Amino acid sequence: MSYAHTEVAQIAAISRDRCIGKDNALPxxxxADLQHFKKMTTKASDTDHKDSIQGIVIMGRKTFESMNSKPLPKRANFIISAQMDYAEQKGLVDTDNTYVMHNLDDALTQAASLAHGAHLETIWIIGxxxxxxxxxxxxDRIELTHVDTQIENGDAFYxxxxxxxxxxxxxxxxHDDKSELGFKFTTYKRKDG
Incomplete structure (x- = not known):
């Protein structure tokens, strides 16, 4: 599939019942999962300039707000919102590496163009x-962390x-000792043909 010759990958942590969120937060x-997410969405580079981006993420408005409305560091953040003044509301106008788009196609087009310029092979869809x-x-690819739990009253699902x-x-x-939850990382790829 891909988009303008750039791999599109999704990354999420899901429960047995496919829950990814509750009350606009991770359940x-x-x-280890947060470190996995960071490692996957940030490509270490030899030319590690302070300003250079090391990853591209696309997310919806609620996902952005679940991260305290703070862009992920070292990554270009594309936020999709139907609200025309969302960038103004959140103080994101002229913010480095943060772009508010009004639909997924525009976000993917801009992200693919940025990926080519920054020599990044993957655009990450993060929710x-x-x-x-x-x-x-x-x-093209989906990275899921399968968390061995069931979430009561979850309100967002993969x-x-x-x-x-x-x-x-x-x-x-x-096994995560703090949460006492079992989990495993699984990569899914689209079959050829």
């Missing part, structure tokens, strides 16, 4: 539910994987 805190669903048609995705890699089952 758990697993440091939420609607953005994951809308972006699936462009997605979509069912389409049939043309298959498991490409899977980690061992791991």
């Amino acid at each position: 758990w805190h697993i440091s 939420g539910e609607k953005v994951f669903k809308d972006a699936i048609m462009y997605t 979509p069912e994987l389409p049939d043309d995705f298959e498991t490409a890699q899977e980690s061992e089952q791991m």
Whole structure:
């Protein structure tokens, strides 16, 4: 699939019932998963200038707000909001590496153009539910952390994987001592053909 010759990948942590959020927050805190997310969405570079971006993420407005409305460091942050004055509301006008777009297509187009210029191979879709669903048609790879739990009253869910995705890699089952939750990292790729 890809978008303008740039890989589109999704990354999320999901419960057994596919829950990704509750009350606009992650329903758990697993440091290994947060480190995994950072490592996947940030490409270490030899030319590590303070200003150079090392990743590109696209997210919906609620996902951005769940991160205290702070852009992720070292990454270009594309935020999708239908509100025309969202950038003004959140003080994001003329902010480095933060772009408010009004639809997914515009976000992907700008992100792909930026990826080419910054020599980045992947655009990361990081949520939420609607953005994951809308972006699936462009997605080449999905990185899911399967968290071994069920969430009561979750209000955001990861979509069912389409049939043309298959498991490409899977980690061992791991355990987070603080949350006492089991989890594993799984990579899904779109089948060829």
